[in-house]
Amino acid sequence: xxxxxxxxxxxxxxxxxxxxxxxxxxxxxxxxxxxxxxxxxxxxxxxxxxxxxxxxxxxxxxxxxxxxxxxxxxxxxxxxxxxxxxxxxxxxxxxxxxxxxxxxxxxxxxxxxxxxxxxxxxxxxxxxxxxxxxxxxxxxxxxxxxxxxxxxxxxxxxxxxxxxxxxxxxxxxxxxxxxxxxxxxxxxxxxxxxxxxxxxxxxxxxxxxxxxxxxxxxxxxxxxxxxxxxxxxxxxxxxxxxxxxxxxxxxxxxxxxxxxxxxxxxxxxxxxxxxxxxxxxxxxxxxxxxxxxxxxxxxxxxxxxxxxxxxxxxxxxxxxxxxxxxxxxxxxxxxxxxxxxxxxxxxxxxxxxxxxxxxxxxxxxxxxxxxxxxxxxxxxxxxxxxxxxxxxxxxxxxxxxxxxxxxxxxxxxxxxxxxxxxxxxxxxxxxxxxxxxxxxxxxxxxxxxxxxxxxxxxxxxxxxxxxxxxxxxxxxxxxxxxxxxxxxxxxxxxxxxxxxxxxx
RNA sequence: GGUCGCGUACCCAAGUGGCCUAAGGGAACGGAUUGCAAAUCCGUGAUUCGUGGGUUCAAAUCCCACCGCGACCUCCA
Numbered sequence: 001x002x003x004x005x006x007x008x009x010x011x012x013x014x015x016x017x018x019x020x021x022x023x024x025x026x027x028x029x030x031x032x033x034x035x036x037x038x039x040x041x042x043x044x045x046x047x048x049x050x051x052x053x054x055x056x057x058x059x060x061x062x063x064x065x066x067x068x069x070x071x072x073x074x075x076x077x078x079x080x081x082x083x084x085x086x087x088x089x090x091x092x093x094x095x096x097x098x099x100x101x102x103x104x105x106x107x108x109x110x111x112x113x114x115x116x117x118x119x120x121x122x123x124x125x126x127x128x129x130x131x132x133x134x135x136x137x138x139x140x141x142x143x144x145x146x147x148x149x150x151x152x153x154x155x156x157x158x159x160x161x162x163x164x165x166x167x168x169x170x171x172x173x174x175x176x177x178x179x180x181x182x183x184x185x186x187x188x189x190x191x192x193x194x195x196x197x198x199x200x201x202x203x204x205x206x207x208x209x210x211x212x213x214x215x216x217x218x219x220x221x222x223x224x225x226x227x228x229x230x231x232x233x234x235x236x237x238x239x240x241x242x243x244x245x246x247x248x249x250x251x252x253x254x255x256x257x258x259x260x261x262x263x264x265x266x267x268x269x270x271x272x273x274x275x276x277x278x279x280x281x282x283x284x285x286x287x288x289x290x291x292x293x294x295x296x297x298x299x300x301x302x303x304x305x306x307x308x309x310x311x312x313x314x315x316x317x318x319x320x321x322x323x324x325x326x327x328x329x330x331x332x333x334x335x336x337x338x339x340x341x342x343x344x345x346x347x348x349x350x351x352x353x354x355x356x357x358x359x360x361x362x363x364x365x366x367x368x369x370x371x372x373x374x375x376x377x378x379x380x381x382x383x384x385x386x387x388x389x390x391x392x393x394x395x396x397x398x399x400x401x402x403x404x405x406x407x408x409x410x411x412x413x414x415x416x417x418x419x420x421x422x423x424x425x426x427x428x429x430x431x432x433x434x435x436x437x438x439x440x441x442x443x444x445x446x447x448x449x450x451x452x453x454x455x456x457x458x459x460x461x462x463x464x465x466x467x468x469x470x471x472x473x474x475x476x477x478x479x480x481x482x483x484x485x486x487x488x489x490x491x492x493x494x495x496x497x498x499x500x501x502x503x504x
Numbered sequence: 505g506g507u508c509g510c511g512u513a514c515c516c517a518a519g520u521g522g523c524c525u526a527a528g529g530g531a532a533c534g535g536a537u538u539g540c541a542a543a544u545c546c547g548u549g550a551u552u553c554g555u556g557g558g559u560u561c562a563a564a565u566c567c568c569a570c571c572g573c574g575a576c577c578u579c580c581a
Contacts, residue, residue: 030581038581045581088579195507196577247579269581270509276580300581301509302574309574339529340517344510345574352516355530362529365544397518405518409528474539481541492543499543 003059003399005052006343008273008297009193013401016056016296018264024062026259027053028294029138030251030268030276031067031149034123035092037319038130040337040348041310042269045300047334048342048402049267050136052298054436055398065138065148066258068251069127071120072152072244073234087233089116092123116233117153124151130320133330133446134337135438150258152250156236159245159253162287163225163238171286172225175216180226180240185219187282193297194274223279225249248279255293256284266294270301300342306349323353324446327488327502331439332357339404353504359412360439366415367430367440374423385421387429390414394433407436445502458489458500466498 003016018025029049032038038046046067053063073089097113099105112118128149131139142149152159163180166172171186184190184198191197198221226249228241235242255263261284268277277297284293305316323333335356340346370387390410397406411433419426434440445451461480468476484491484500491500 032581042581048581194576200507200577270575271580274576275578302581304574307573336516347516349516351530355516359529361543403518405516405528409518412528469539472539478540490542493538493541494543 001059001395001399003055004401005296005298006401007295008299009294014296016265018061022062024064025056025265026263027056027063027065027265027267028251028255028259028263029065029067029266030272031069032127033070033088034120034127035073035088036095036123037321038127039310040305040318040320040323040333041303043130043134043320043333044303044337044346044348045267045269046131046136047134047338048300049298050138050438051338051342051404051436052265052267052402053137054438055402058395058432058436059399064259065141066255067136067138067149068254069124069149069151070250071117071124072247072250073116073120073232087116089119090233092119096122120151120153126321130324133324133442134320134334135330135442137438147258150254152245152254153234155250155254155257156245158257159249160226160236160238162249162253162256162283163240163245165287166225166283169286169289171282173218174240177216178228178241179216179224181217181222182225182246182279182282182286183218184221184223184282187286189285190221190282191278193281194278196274196278223248223275225283248276248283251276252280252283252287252293255280256288261288262290262292263294265296265298267298267300270299273297273299298342301345303337304345304347307347310348318348325448325450326504327445327451328353328504329357329360329445330442331360332443332504334442335360335437335439339408341405342402350504357504359408360443362415363411363430363434364440364443367427369419370423370427370430373419374427383421385419385423385426385429386414386417387426387433388421391429391432394436398436404437407433411437454487454489454502457487458484461487462491462498462500 004013005016006012007014027049029046031046032042049065049067053065056063073087093113093116096105096111096119100111100113105111111122128139128142138148163172166182167174167180170183172180172182174180191200198219224246226238226240226243226245228238228243229235230242232244235244255266266277266280281293285291304310305314305318308314308316310317320330320333324330332353333356336348336353337346339356390413393410394407397403397410400406411430431440461484465477465480465484468474468480481491485503488503489500490503491498
């Protein structure tokens with residue numbers, strides 16, 4: 001069964017295939033920067049890359065997935081990509097110092113706000129925690145294969161080598177200000193990925209580019225590869241003086257180091273298309289002499305929240321951890337972030353999160369029923385059951401440029417049908433679908449002190465209610481239930497007693 | 505200003521020329537169940553696809569215009 005993907009590079013749908021069928025797919029994803037906690041918009045992009053990887057695996061490919069964790073302090077305002085403004089790691093350090101003073105630093109965090117490496121490591125670990133909760137496979141693999149999530153600060157020699165090669169091949173030059181720039185005019189294919197050809201770029205120049213920086217460059221679109229700056233927070237020795245790398249460089253260098261000069265797939269958010277990925281292509285192709293850097297480019301569109309652009313000032317800005325703390329299960333957040341097609345703007349809503357949770361709970365109930373049926377020897381059914389049939393449609397939908405909405409519909413349809421077929425095979429089919437959705441393993445709220453406190457309170461109230469119900473004191477029973485509702489708890493009376501969950 | 509994408513029921517969302525008098529989920533409503541709820545199960549739900557034109561035997565699907573939203577061009581997933 002073929003898998004078709006939209007390729008940003010060709011702006012068309014293409015069948016994804018490998019030259020050698022048993023070779024692993026070389027897949028590079030632009031990962032997070034670690035100046036702060038990743039927000040749900042970041043995670044939509046990372047999780048879509050994860051779904052793509054899982055979809056490829058469902059279709060029989062082996063995938064070597066690499067995702068970088070950017071720990072170099074890039075600049076807050078990158079005037080014409082020359083490095084201006086303030087180091088973001090320094091900004092993060094100041095924020096941490098303030099939080100420390102206010103006593104608002106997260107429990108157990110001992111961190112020196114003046115040490116950029118410590119700041120980066122602090123947020124990198126928090127990212128990995130969030131990512132593993134959400135089932136990002138590459139973050140789970142990182143535990144045993146840390147090289148799959150490389151840090152640019154540990155790959156500076158590879159970046160320097162790349163720049164040297166670009167200079168030697170005449171694709172880069174050292175300007176009067178000592179900065180090493182990539183010469184976009186030396187690469188005729190510049191603009192192929194984004195559509196921002198040099199001609200088009202000239203149109204949009206108007207007034208935004210500072211004359212001082214432009215003066216030393218051969219072309220306004222030339223971008224920085226290495227900037228000598230002995231006062232920079234994070235700096236390394238180089239043939240061009242102590243300084244720091246340009247912000248496109250790390251991905252080219254690390255993709256090459258871990259996957260080779262030519263890769264099969266590269267992903268990122270839509271905003272990465274230009275300039276970041278355009279510049280990566282230019283650097284990588286010019287350094288390697290190959291015509292192709294990545295065969296396929298996969299870009300996820302941005303996320304909105306409750307119909308609006310997510311922003312801190314609107315109060316609709318969420319990190320994954322914010323939501324986990326409210327009792328949102330990682331499974332529900334994962335599904336809400338990936339169920340909308342990756343090439344359309346998705347609208348994240350609290351209601352959507354609830355919808356997802358209900359769907360997942362129904363799937364989990366179906367799985368439990370199947371597991372029970374599979375445990376006892378059942379008459380072997382010759383016919384395929386609903387889940388085995390759904391898997392065929394599911395796989396086809398997933399292979400259709402990751403049409404998860406259609407795939408999920410196939411699963412839901414199976415849920416509504418009469419159980420039939422061999423229970424073991426049915427269970428295997430359901431689990432195969434979950435190998436892409438990735439929800440069964442993480443369908444529980446995260447443990448926390450606050451959650452424990454709530455649980456204790458709820459148990460006490462439930463005990464009171466049990467006593468009232470035993471005495472048929474319905475008024476008291478309902479009063480207690482109202483109290484529970486006020487705590488954000490929903491209860492369920494069943495034959496096995498009363499269960500409860502946090503209403504999200 | 506330039507380039508590109510999108511607009512389907514109360515909400516999320518599939519469908520991109522005839523199988524569409526439009527999947528799937530949620531909400532709502534009616535019923536079963538329950539001390540009452542919740543959960544569960546059964547049922548109801550767009551003659552219509554942003555608006556106005558056009559092409560076609562046939563359009564949600566193609567073309568044009570307008571309106572609305574978004575992205576990129578500039579740090580951003």
